[in-house]
Amino acid sequence: MAGRPLDRVARRVVGHSLADRETQASELMDDPDCDAEGLRRTYRQFVVVNRLVSGWRGVYVRRLRPLLSAGRTTTLLDIGSGGGDVPRALARWAATDGLRLDITAIDPDDRATAYALSLPPVPGVTFRPCFSSDLVREGARFDVVTSNHVLHHLDPDQTAGLLDDSAALARRLVVHDDIARSPLAALGYWVGTLPLHRRGRPDASFVRDDGLLSIRRSYRPDELAAVLPQGWTVERQPFRVLAVLDRTRGDATDAGSSSSPVPESPRA
Numbered sequence: 071m072a073g074r075p076l077d078r079v080a081r082r083v084v085g086h087s088l089a090d091r092e093t094q095a096s097e098l099m100d101d102p103d104c105d106a107e108g109l110r111r112t113y114r115q116f117v118v119v120n121r122l123v124s125g126w127r128g129v130y131v132r133r134l135r136p137l138l139s140a141g142r143t144t145t146l147l148d149i150g151s152g153g154g155d156v157p158r159a160l161a162r163w164a165a166t167d168g169l170r171l172d173i174t175a176i177d178p179d180d181r182a183t184a185y186a187l188s189l190p191p192v193p194g195v196t197f198r199p200c201f202s203s204d205l206v207r208e209g210a211r212f213d214v215v216t217s218n219h220v221l222h223h224l225d226p227d228q229t230a231g232l233l234d235d236s237a238a239l240a241r242r243l244v245v246h247d248d249i250a251r252s253p254l255a256a257l258g259y260w261v262g263t264l265p266l267h268r269r270g271r272p273d274a275s276f277v278r279d280d281g282l283l284s285i286r287r288s289y290r291p292d293e294l295a296a297v298l299p300q301g302w303t304v305e306r307q308p309f310r311v312l313a314v315l316d317r318t319r320g321d322a323t324d325a326g327s328s329s330s331p332v333p334e335s336p337r338a
């Protein structure tokens with residue numbers, strides 16, 4: 071199997087096997103007492119990381135843009151928005167295309183919302199510190215619900231809650247976009263973030279350590295399929311895995327991407 075030698079290399083270089091999903095260790099940024107300046111640097115560097123690895127431009131072009139209109143406002147909720155660069159990018163792309171998009175970006179971590187609000191505002195993006203469950207209680211609805219790099223953060227109960235909430239909140243489409251765990255992703259990230267290896271220095275961020283742990287915590291497509299309720303599909307992208315709930319058409323399969331329906335099975 072091609073994966074095994076690569077996993078041995080990853081274990082040597084990165085220090086961990088990628089064969090099984092890490093579910094115990096938590097990220098530095100999730101520590102409420104973590105260094106505040108290091109956390110702000112991390113949000114700042116997410117912009118670069120997301121631009122290089124998260125693939126949102128492709129998701130926007132294939133999945134979101136066809137739903138948007140120049141004459142009618144489409145509403146979008148981004149859950150766990152962190153520093154907010156993905157919703158800002160979506161708002162800019164829609165504005166450039168002359169399409170009306172109104173985005174609510176939420177994160178339960180006040181530090182994330184404070185950072186996002188400290189940046190120059192982008193028209194059409196509102197940041198709120200809250201959980202998706204708060205919006206469900208309010209009876210809010212959005213045309214589209216998204217998240218980036220949130221699924222791997224959550225324990226099984228939180229994951230089930232996020233999926234139920236997003237299904238309740240979305241009228242048309244949900245896209246939860248995350249890293250797909252693989253030895254190659256870990257090795258690539260380990261090499262690519264070597265310049266950010268500043269642990270213990272005054273200008274350190276958590277992007278390298280948390281990113282490597284995020285890859286270890288993230289799902290392979292088959293593992294994600296096992297935790298999705300019926301009606302959701304798993305879409306594979308290079309180094310990415312998307313959980314999609316598409317109410318815009320009967321057949322969720324999309325040309326140009328590999329997408330598999332979730333079999334009827336109890337949630338893991």
Ligand SMILES: C[S@@+](CC[C@H](N)C(=O)[O-])C[C@H]1O[C@@H](n2cnc3c(N)ncnc32)[C@H](O)[C@@H]1O
Binds near residue numbers: 155
């Ligand atoms: C790795 S960050 C990703 C931030 C941003 N989406 C990005 O791609 O840059 C994960 C974010 O998920 C948020 N988060 C953690 N638990 C959450 C939950 N139960 N519901 C929603 N967001 C959560 C964290 O506060 C954090 O800001």
